[in-house]
Amino acid sequence: MNSMDYNAIEQLINTIDRSGLTYFEIESNGTKITMKKGKNEEENINALQQNVQTQSNQVEKVVVTESSEDIKKVVEEPKLDDENIKIITSPIVGTFYESSGPDSDAFAKVGTKVNKGQTLCIIEAMKLMNEIESEFDGEIVEVLVKNEEMVEYGQGLFKIALN
Structure with missing residues (x-):
């Protein structure tokens, strides 16, 4: 070495x-x-899906302020009975990128139909680019973070309506 x-x-x-x-x-x-x-990859995927389900059942309000315009939006997490909406969360702390480069189209935006395993975004952590993939087949109904925004572990990134 x-x-x-x-x-x-x-x-x-x-x-x-x-x-x-x-x-x-x-x-x-x-x-x-x-x-x-972890013991095996399937066990890790099941634990991550349980984490996503637990987080999607929490009802919170988040206030987002856009600096270019003085507008505040209130975003509510899905209600307990909204089983058709899943939330993709960040597995790491880092910087969220919606595309592979500044001149590239976003991997996923509202209305994009996605398949399980499809890249949704990149999160940069410790100078490493980590592709975040969809855990579900469905359609993006909301992007919960902005390009180049810092994200925390477990923070919601996308809401997906299941097919």
Whole structure:
């Protein structure tokens, strides 16, 4: 391991362990490191889906202020009986990007029909670009964050109406 020293790898392992990530992969100067947490991938997916379901059942109000215009919008999370709407949440803390570059179209916007596994956005964390994929087949009914906005672990990113 010429390009990465042991302390840097150990620090990376500790950082990933403290985060909500269940899968992480990095390649640097020919050295590739892959980390997975949990017994198996299906178990991790089931836990993430339960987390999404729990969060979609919470009723909250969030006030968003747009700096260019002095407008406030009130966004309500889905009601308990709205089982057809699912929320895709951020698995990490980082910066939300709606597209792969400044001149590129958004991966997903309101009205976009998406399939399970389709890329919805990118979240940059520790100089790594993490593609966030849809966990469901459906249609985007709301984008809950703005491009280049900081997001927290578990924060809602998209509302999807299931097919």
